[in-house]
Amino acid sequence: xxxxxxxxxxxxxxxxxxxxxxxxxxxxxxxxxxxxxxxxxxxxxxxxxxxxxxxxxxxxxxxxxxxxxxxxxxxxxxxxxxxxxxxxxxxxxxxxxxxxxxxxxxxxxxxxxxxxxxxxxxxxxxxxxxxxxxxxxxxxxxxxxxxxxxxxxxxxxxxxxxxxxxxxxxxxxxxxxxxxxxxxxxxxxxxxxxxxxxxxxxxxxxxxxxxxxxxxxxxxxxxxxxxxxxxxxxxxxxxxxxxxxxxxxxxxxxxxxxxxxxxxxxxxxxxxxxxxxxxxxxxxxxxx
Amino acid sequence: xxxxxxxxxxxxxxxxxxxxxxxxxxxxxxxxxxxxxxxxxxxxxxxxxxxxxxxxxxxxxxxxxxxxxxxxxxxxxxxxxxxxxxxxxxxxxxxxxxxxxxxxxxxxxxxxxxxxxxxxxxxxxxxxxxxxxxxxxxxxxxxxxxxxxxxxxxxxxxxxxxxxxxxxxxxxxxxxxxxxxxxxxxxxxxxxxxxxxxxxxxxxxxxxxxxxxxxxxxxxxxxxxxxxxxxxxxxxxxxxxxxxxxxxxxxxxxxxxxxxxxxxxxxxxxxxxxxxxxxxxxxxxxxxxxxxxxxxxxxxxxxxxxxxxxxxxxxxxxxxxxxxxxxxxxxxxxxxxxxxxxxxxxxxxxxxxxxxxxxxxxxxxxxxxxxxxxxxxxxxxxxxxxxxxxxxxxxxxxxxxxxxxxxxxxxxxxxxxxxxxxxxxxxxxxxxxxxxxxxxxxxxxxxxxxxxxxxxxxxxxxxxxxxxxxxxxxxxxxxxxxxxxxxxxxxxxxxxxxxxxxxxxxxxxxxxxxx
Numbered sequence: 001x002x003x004x005x006x007x008x009x010x011x012x013x014x015x016x017x018x019x020x021x022x023x024x025x026x027x028x029x030x031x032x033x034x035x036x037x038x039x040x041x042x043x044x045x046x047x048x049x050x051x052x053x054x055x056x057x058x059x060x061x062x063x064x065x066x067x068x069x070x071x072x073x074x075x076x077x078x079x080x081x082x083x084x085x086x087x088x089x090x091x092x093x094x095x096x097x098x099x100x101x102x103x104x105x106x107x108x109x110x111x112x113x114x115x116x117x118x119x120x121x122x123x124x125x126x127x128x129x130x131x132x133x134x135x136x137x138x139x140x141x142x143x144x145x146x147x148x149x150x151x152x153x154x155x156x157x158x159x160x161x162x163x164x165x166x167x168x169x170x171x172x173x174x175x176x177x178x179x180x181x182x183x184x185x186x187x188x189x190x191x192x193x194x195x196x197x198x199x200x201x202x203x204x205x206x207x208x209x210x211x212x213x214x215x216x217x218x219x220x221x222x223x224x225x226x227x228x229x230x231x232x233x234x235x236x237x238x239x240x241x242x243x244x245x246x247x248x249x250x251x252x253x254x255x256x257x258x259x260x261x262x263x264x265x266x267x268x269x270x271x272x273x274x275x276x277x278x279x280x281x282x283x284x285x286x287x288x
Numbered sequence: 289x290x291x292x293x294x295x296x297x298x299x300x301x302x303x304x305x306x307x308x309x310x311x312x313x314x315x316x317x318x319x320x321x322x323x324x325x326x327x328x329x330x331x332x333x334x335x336x337x338x339x340x341x342x343x344x345x346x347x348x349x350x351x352x353x354x355x356x357x358x359x360x361x362x363x364x365x366x367x368x369x370x371x372x373x374x375x376x377x378x379x380x381x382x383x384x385x386x387x388x389x390x391x392x393x394x395x396x397x398x399x400x401x402x403x404x405x406x407x408x409x410x411x412x413x414x415x416x417x418x419x420x421x422x423x424x425x426x427x428x429x430x431x432x433x434x435x436x437x438x439x440x441x442x443x444x445x446x447x448x449x450x451x452x453x454x455x456x457x458x459x460x461x462x463x464x465x466x467x468x469x470x471x472x473x474x475x476x477x478x479x480x481x482x483x484x485x486x487x488x489x490x491x492x493x494x495x496x497x498x499x500x501x502x503x504x505x506x507x508x509x510x511x512x513x514x515x516x517x518x519x520x521x522x523x524x525x526x527x528x529x530x531x532x533x534x535x536x537x538x539x540x541x542x543x544x545x546x547x548x549x550x551x552x553x554x555x556x557x558x559x560x561x562x563x564x565x566x567x568x569x570x571x572x573x574x575x576x577x578x579x580x581x582x583x584x585x586x587x588x589x590x591x592x593x594x595x596x597x598x599x600x601x602x603x604x605x606x607x608x609x610x611x612x613x614x615x616x617x618x619x620x621x622x623x624x625x626x627x628x629x630x631x632x633x634x635x636x637x638x639x640x641x642x643x644x645x646x647x648x649x650x651x652x653x654x655x656x657x658x659x660x661x662x663x664x665x666x667x668x669x670x671x672x673x674x675x676x677x678x679x680x681x682x683x684x685x686x687x688x689x690x691x692x693x694x695x696x697x698x699x700x701x702x703x704x705x706x707x708x709x710x711x712x713x714x715x716x717x718x719x720x721x722x723x724x725x726x727x728x729x730x731x732x733x734x735x736x737x738x739x740x741x742x743x744x745x746x747x748x749x750x751x752x753x754x755x756x757x758x759x760x761x762x763x764x765x766x767x768x769x770x771x772x773x774x775x776x777x778x779x780x781x782x783x784x785x786x787x788x789x790x791x792x793x794x795x796x797x798x799x800x801x802x803x
Contacts (some may be wrong), residue, residue, distance in 0.1 A: 002386050017442045026300040049415060062392045071298075106733065125672070125687050140314065141338045149334060178328025178350060184749045185328060222329055263436075266413075270307050 001081075002088060004095035007057040011043055014091055020077035024084065025225065027071060029063050032084075033226060034075045042229045044083075045090070051264070052098040052241040054233040057082075058089055083110045100238045105202035107288070114265030115250045115258050116271045116284050122262055123277055150179060150186055157194075157281050166211055173215040177231070178223040186275045190195075191215065192234040192243075193279020197287070200247065204287045212236070242268065243276065250284070289320060291358050292365035294372075295309055295327065306463040311698060312375055313355075317736060319368045320358040326656065327352040366778035386639040394422045408471060409458075416459060417441035419492050424448050424456065431511065432458030435686075439520050442513070446524040455532065456525060458513040461726075463489035465496065465509035470598050474698060475725035476765035480505015482598050483539035485514045485529030487546035488573075490639025490684075490723060491591065493761055494788045495545055495571065498595030502609055504602055508532075509538040514640075517549035523557055543569045543594055547644060548576075558583035560766070567601045569594050573644045591645055592789040597777075604754045610655055612786040614793055622783075622798045625753035630716035633795045634709040635659075635680035636702050638695035638732075642721045642788045647680040653800060660685055675709060678799075696728045699735045706736065710717035710743030710754055717755045721788065722777075724762025724770060730736050733758065733773045740780040755798055756782040759791035 004012075014020060022043070023036040030047040032039075044056040047063055061067070073085035080092040106112055153175050160169035173194075176187030195212040198205050212235035219231050233239065242264040249261040265272040299311070313322035323340065325331045325347030335341050340356050348354045357368040391397035394407060399585060407423035409416055413436025423430045424445065432445075437459035449456035452730050457464055463486065464471040468479045475493055477500040478797060486492030486509060510532065512525040526544065533539045542564065549572065561568045561583045569586040571594035580587040586601065588594035592611075600606055633650055637643035644661060651657045656677035662668045672687050683695040683702050695702050702720070709718055710724060722732040729735060740756055747754035760779045762770045777784050784789035 028300075028302050066392065084676065137689065140323075141321065142334060142340075145337050146331075146334050149330075149337075176332065177330065178326070179330035179334070181310065181323075181325030181331060183300055183302055183326070185330070222350065224300070224326055224328070247688065269302070 002090045003060045004057050004082075004090050005048070005060055006052055006098055007092065007095045008052070008055055009099040011055050011057060012095060015077045015082055015092060018077075020075065022075045022118060024073040024075060025067055027064060027069055027262075029065055032064055032069060032203070038138055042225055045084075049149060051196060052100075054100060054240075055229065056240040057061055057090070057095070061231075077152045082281070086267040089200075095118050098241065100241070100244055102196070102200055102237050102239075102244050105200045105206075105253045105287070106200075111253075112284070112288060115253065115255070116281060116288070118255055119250065119262055119277065120281055122279070123274060126263075127267060136184050139210075146186075148178065150176070153179070153187070154190060154278075154282065161205070161211075161270075162286055164208070166208060169211065170214050174218045174222070177215075177219050178227075178274075182269070182271065183224070184227040184230060184269060184272050185223060186271060188219075188223055188231055189272045189275035190279040190282070192230055192239065193276040194283045195231070195234040195279075196237070196243055196247065196276075197241050197281075197283025199234075201245065203283075204282070209237075215233055230267055240268070243280075246247075246277075246280070250280075289340060289358060289360060290362050290365055292362065293342050294357075294369055295344055295348045296353040297349070297357070298351050300351070301353060308693070309372070309375055309699075311700065313357075313368070315371050316368050316371050316729075318340075318359050318364045320360070321356075322358070322368065322372070323354070323356040324372075325354055326350060327354045330675075337569070349518070376709065377645045377781040394419060394426060394428075398426045398428070405429060406431065406466065408433060413437050417445060420445050420456070420459075424452060424454055427452065427454065429455040429466075430457065430596045431461055431464055431466075432456070432513070433460075433462060434458070435460040435474055439515060439518070442515060443521055445525075446516075450524055450528060455510060455528065457511045460515070461489070461513045463492050463509065463512040464511040465506055467508070467640050468506075468759055470726045471615055473723070473725060473727040474509065475500075475761070475763050476503035476767075478765075479507070481538060481540040481602050482543060483505060483507045483533035483536060483541070484509045484543045485512060485526050485533065485544060486510070486544075487526060487639040488760065489645075490721075491545045491571070491573070491641030491725070493639070493723065493725065494642060494645075495543055495595050495598070497761055497763055497786060498592050499599055500597060500765075502599040503604060504599035507536060512546075514547075517546050517553045517557070519550040519552060519598070521553075522770065523549060523553040525559060526553075527560055530564060532566050534566055538601070539566065541567050541569065541598050541600045543571065545594070545641070545658050546572050547641070548572050548574050558585070561585045566753055569597045569601065573641060574648050577786060578616045590789040590792075591641075592787045612790065614790060615798070616784070619794070619797045622753075622755050623801070626716040626755065626799065627713075627752060628801075629714055630715050630752065631799060631801075632675075632712075633678045633680075633717045633719060633799055634675055634712075634715050635710065635719045636705055636797065637680065637682050637721050638684055638699070638702065638723055639721050639788075640682045640684050642723075642759070642761070642791075643680050643682040645788055646719060646792035646795060649789075650678050650680070650796050653796055660687060675712070681705065696723045696732075699729060699732060699790065703739050707743065710739075710747065713750070713752060716799045717757060717795045719757040719785075719791055720759070721791070722758055722762075724760060724766040724773065724775060725770040726766075726767070728801070729771075730768060732768070733760065733776045737776055737780050740782055744781050756780070757785050757791055757794055757798075759785040759788055761788065769800050 021037045023035040032045045082090045092288040157172035178185030198209045216235045249258045310324045405428040408431045410433035416434035510529040570580045571588040577587040658676045659680040660672045
């Protein structure tokens with residue numbers, strides 16, 4: 001029996017108070033994605049060391065490599081026990097609940113302005129080979145074209161948002177979804193960062209946050225299920241703990257605290273963290 | 289040219305593996321271009337824009353992995369798919385570990401292999417101290433590959449190791465040879481009677497390779513991690529390493545490799561050398577000869593010199609050694625080819641200490657030597673992307689490796705920079721290292737070759753001679769075939785340097801004017 005150590009509060013409630021029926025959607029060394037048969041939503045079982053996230057349960061396991069769980073294995077729940085095809089049982093007794101709460105935009109923005117400047121410099125030096133950053137430099141035609149399109153489209157999106165032309169902004173945002181070779185395409189990651197800022201209370205664009213949900217309405221056929229879930233959650237202000245921590249550090253943290261939080265975000269995926277961070281910077285700069 | 293497509297339905301590969309797969313696919317010799325991406329509409333648009341759209345790609349779904357190969361013929365495309373599939377299968381096989389038992393925790397490994405006495409730890413820096421502590425508490429020596437470990441944790445771990453009489457190599461230790469087994473990044477070298485304690489990875493590799501070339505051999509190479517000789521850590525592991533080698537009957541001569549230690553640590557190290565019953569050769573890049581000599585040590589200013597002194601102290605006959613002197617006629621020849629404005633050296637290194645050594649050699653003759661690893665703040669590059677006067681870049685430094693493989697594995701960043709530097713009309717010489725051995729790229733020279741050939745051609749068309757120096761750190765026992773690597777380098781028109789020391793000296797002498 002495995003122990004769930006932490007988990008998204010809503011996910012824990014769903015398992016304990018309702019019967020959960022689903023199947024394994026995809027498996028990785030350190031995460032399993034489960035598709036819920038009732039809602040179609042994806043939920044994640046993650047190993048130790050991965051940060052809290054929407055729809056995610058962190059369990060006391062280092063790796064799934066030896067768990068023998070395969071795609072399409074049945075998943076069901078009985079009270080506080082989640083079972084994966086008789087191969088793994090996870091008890092939720094004692095699991096600490098986590099819910100994403102984004103901080104409020106600060107009234108005084110001096111610290112924020114300084115931190116955004118520091119963050120941009122840090123990304124520049126330590127960013128993880130982002131497709132945005134390496135525009136036209138790789139010598140590989142596919143990579144170069146991809147970088148070019150990402151740059152052009154993000155610039156157009158930001159311009160339209162700055163001018164509050166929301167309908168054309170939706171078109172440009174939609175043109176980013178699914179753009180990027182990886183599991184979570186760079187365009188999607190950028191939007192996750194941007195959506196995070198839109199969902200910060202008291203920011204200049206908070207009244208326009210329905211923009212995010214409208215973009216997500218177009219997203220389903222344009223990207224894969226895993227990335228879609230991240231976009232859908234970010235659109236309503238639900239993001240990974242490392243991202244909400246970064247927002248807090250940006251608003252009120254010292255340079256050291258900012259860099260500590262930023263490093264955790266930059267470590268997401270191979271390039272995803274950097275692309276998310278660039279989306280956050282774009283969103284915050286629109287506010288300044 | 290033919291374009292062939294393979295669509296793998298419902299295939300999710302994490303981004304790290306996908307990037308690595310894509311890089312390797314594009315390095316397959318017969319492949320003109322390879323694209324591996326999820327089949328989203330937007331990715332299809334990119335594929336359309338680069339002229340590689342096919343009906344198969346058009347019909348791929350967002351959850352499908354699309355592999356596109358462009359090669360000279362259908363047969364070659366098929367061959368490339370086979371290679372890519374092999375890479376995919378190899379990944380699966382290695383993760384399953386067919387004939388090996390895989391343990392998920394140190395405790396289970398200790399229970400499963402009670403005779404084990406060493407753990408190599410390569411996990412995220414946040415978790416590394418905890419795992420290292422567990423290993424030490426289980427009486428295992430530790431090689432801690434992970435970086436981003438706090439200095440406080442390093443001190444605690446090394447103190448614990450010291451109390452238990454264990455080695456705690458690292459953090460950020462990437463090179464060791466223990467009991468004739470190379471760990472992480474190291475070269476295949478002969479077993480012998482020279483022991484090394486090294487606070488720098490490629491510096492230690494270079495010394496082992498030169499010792500091997502001079503006919504000597506290695507007992508142990510103990511890595512300490514780069515911060516060991518700092519004021520805070522106090523050289524705990526270098527002192528422990530010297531002691532261990534002194535007590536090792538097979539070791540006749542000890543070599544110490546490091547950047548200059550903190551003054552108080554240097555005193556401790558020199559005091560231990562004074563008491564050591566075995567001869568100790570000291571190569572501290574930029575180090576002080578007088579202090580070492582006073583302590584009874586054998587000072588080496590450069591890497592080859594350190595290896596040479598070690599083999600001579602270990603009993604080699606100097607008259608039989610080929611010391612590979614500098615090619616003086618070549619220096620005159622290259623000087624004559626360079627235009628007056630071609631004044632500068634650009635060093636593009638994958639090995640930190642190799643970079644440091646070449647930089648120090650240049651600093652002996654020039655004041656304007658800049659680097660991302662310069663200790664003088666005035667000469668530290670303000671923007672690592674922009675070179676200034678004589679510039680030496682360590683691509684293995686954190687600024688270039690966050691979230692990316694080390695340049696000894698993935699040469700792409702260095703290739704981009706090489707192309708940039710080659711266009712600069714003020715550049716006379718570009719000097720580079722190519723590191724072979726365990727853990728290194730299969731064909732480092734091959735990966736750089738097209739860029740060298742093209743850059744030299746472009747320079748020639750512009751009326752410049754671009755001098756490229758390549759140094760290949762490796763032995764004939766390394767799997768990459770050093771002879772083949774040298775031949776490739778020479779075929780590109782580059783100059784082959786026979787050691788790290790000679791690479792630095794040649795680069796410097798080529799651009800020295802009027803001497």
